[in-house]
Amino acid sequence: MAYCPRCRFEYREGVTHCPDCGAELVAELPPEEEFTLPTPETELVELCRMTDPNQAEVIKAALQEAGIATLLRTKGPITGELSKVVDGATDDEALLYVTRNRLAEAKEVLQKVQTAPVVWPEGMTPVEDDEGEYDPEE
């Protein structure tokens, strides 16, 4: 039997090239892992998750500034502005992914972003709480 290493289709003996992609057929397919095995450069790992998509965007921007590629995924029901006002919360969740080889750097950036003093626009300074700390869960 002959196989296309790209399409992973099986062809009759005597066929030398894949009719679909033109690749040279091989007698045996290499194990699937060779195609999917993640490397530190390609494997995405979860950096953090948050319920505030705006905060996720801020962190993503900070990571990009540091030259770290990120993937932002959001899940959960699509919640309109109205229900946000009514409920004060949504079930939305934003997940930030980075490649494994940049995870340590990304965590440093994340920490800096989360501990950085929040600069509020004039007249919008919130009342200081006792801790004086920015809680990302709030």
Ligand SMILES: [Zn+2]
């Ligand atoms: Zn093919």
